[in-house]
Amino acid sequence: MPLNISGEHIEQLPTARKDFPSEGTDGLLEQVAAGLIAVGRFYLQLLSIFIGFAAAAIQIKGSQWKFVKNILTHQIIFSGVDAFFVVGSISAMVGGVLMIQLISFSSAFATDKMMMELLVSVIIRELAPLLTTLILIARSASAITIELGTMRLKHHDEILDSMGISIVKYFHMPRILGLTISNVALSFYFVLVTLASAMAISIFRENVSIESLLIDFVASLTLTDLLLCGIKSALLGLTIALVCIYHGLSVEKSSTELPQQTSAALVNSYLLCYKFNMIMSITYYLLA
Amino acid sequence: MIKLKSVSFDLFSVKAGGINFHLPAGDTAVILGPHNSGKSVIIKICLGLIPVTSGEVIIEGENILAVKKQGQAKILRKIGYVPKGPSLLDNLTVAGNIGLPLMYHSGTAYGEMVEKIRPTLIRFGLEKISEKFPSDLSRNDTRLVQMARAIIQKPKLLFIHEPTAGDLDPDGFVKVAGYIRDLQKEKTTILITTSSPALAAACANSLYIFLDSKLVKFADALESQSPIIIQYLKSLRDYSNEQDAGLTKFFSRERTAE
Helix, strand or coil: CCECCCCCECCCCCCCHHHCCCCHHHHHHHHHHHHHHHHHHHHHHHHHHHHHHHHHHHHCCHHHHHHHHHHHHHHHHHHCHHHHHHHHHHHHHHHHHHHHHHHHHCHHHHCCHHHHHHHHHHHHHHHHHHHHHHHHHHHHHHHHHHHHHHHHHCCHHHHHHHCCCCHHHHHHHHHHHHHHHHHHHHHHHHHHHHHHHHHHHHHHHHCCCHHHHHHHHHHHCCHHHHHHHHHHHHHHHHHHHHHHHHHHHHCCCCCCHHHHHHHHHHHHHHHHHHHHHHHHHHHHHHHC | CEEEEEEEEEECCEEEEEEEEEECCCCEEEEECCCCCCHHHHHHHHCCCCCCCEEEEEECCEECCCCCHHHHHHHHCCEEEECCCCCCCCCCCHHHHHHHHHHHHHCCCHHHHHHHHHHHHHHCCCHHHCCCCHHHCCHHHHHHHHHHHHHCCCCCEEEEECCCCCCCCHHHHHHHHHHHHHHHHCCCEEEEEECCHHHHHHHCCEEEEEECCEEEEHHHHHHHCCHHHHHHHHHHHHHHHHHHHHHHHHHHHHHHHC
16 A cells, blocks of 8 residues: 555555446446536536625625725726727727728628628627637736635635625625626727728728718617627626636645636636627527 | 633644633733644634534624624624734735725725824834835734734734744844733733743733643643643743744854854
């Protein structure tokens, strides 16, 4: 029997596949079942973080809200306002490249009303929520996970608890609200800059009048598109915050858990946001 | 003020059972014991941070272990806590850390909070470093900031865990002990856990010791004269002598260098 560092006998952990009790189909089924349970547990944890947030939001006192609002403002500045340049640059390039590609097929694309409708709906319904979410993950997901993970390692959650300060109100709430609000704002900003950039290409390449483009744009815009864009962005922002809080809280004892959980937070945020975006799009097209 | 009734716990490879303890209002009790004897667990249990196997912790007539999270938060507002490790929030300045409970519980704005905490900053000699971040502080200052934060809401009850642990220099030790004595004069009820016999001697009104997973009065432990207690008391004396010897050596070297 192997010995541990203190010289005591320890039970050997199963290391090879043959060490596991079940083999063949049973073993595979067990692994699938274990995987499904782990996934289910992950979603339940996300749900419990959200319920905790919702309960805290309902119970929050005016004085506490003043404090939370202050942290929330900082979070919106970091996740939203500070990202304006990055999102603006990317959206300008996306809009420009998109229009150049379309015009390269036929110059009629620059003036075609139907193409404007297509452009508006693709950008508002799909590109804006998804691309701003990706930018938000890159900028804020690691920051939130590392901050919360470090707080866990240093037992700051216990310190806050001992002062009667709820970590849900101190940390979770501003992050959840901040990311949700920022993602919605960034998505609409993305839409504006992308369309402006696409229109600018049309104007310079094909000498189309700005008035006719604006008329086509307004005619193509529907309230449903705007609502879908807002709801998608809000839900994806919320998802990022929940996933990052989950992984931050998963850091327990060792500093090596911090990079592991941060990386997992990024990967899971990407996966979940793609998944949720797809589900929301399919649901919308089925209902429409 | 605080009563522990038949408290038992089994946590982090530390076990204790049948703990009965009473700390009347305005009194100072010191729990002495080696590392990993269960001192920190006792404080965390009193704060409702970790569960017990059995027993009750009554603070001002309320069992903190039986109330819900919100009720606990209410009780905790009456308590100040100075933890052992570096517990200051890294993203806040000294002023931000000290004023955090005020900003959260009373919705005080930052500027107003800085004015409110000024007397406390002056009391602890922290006014010059109030805009520094925790990473810029010495261990002495860190401990003083922790103490200032713990008393900012004028708690009736103060828990101090290993106040002189870490690399406090002699000046820091003297300052911390001095501030504890000042708080005693203000009739704050204080529970200190420490492995330092010197601090226990300096601050205790009543002294307890963790022996064989039991919390006993130091006087009773002395009377029993069991081999374990004698050995433990000797180790405490040796520890104290070592500290004294270390300090003497340090100061002699300083004098030689001069």
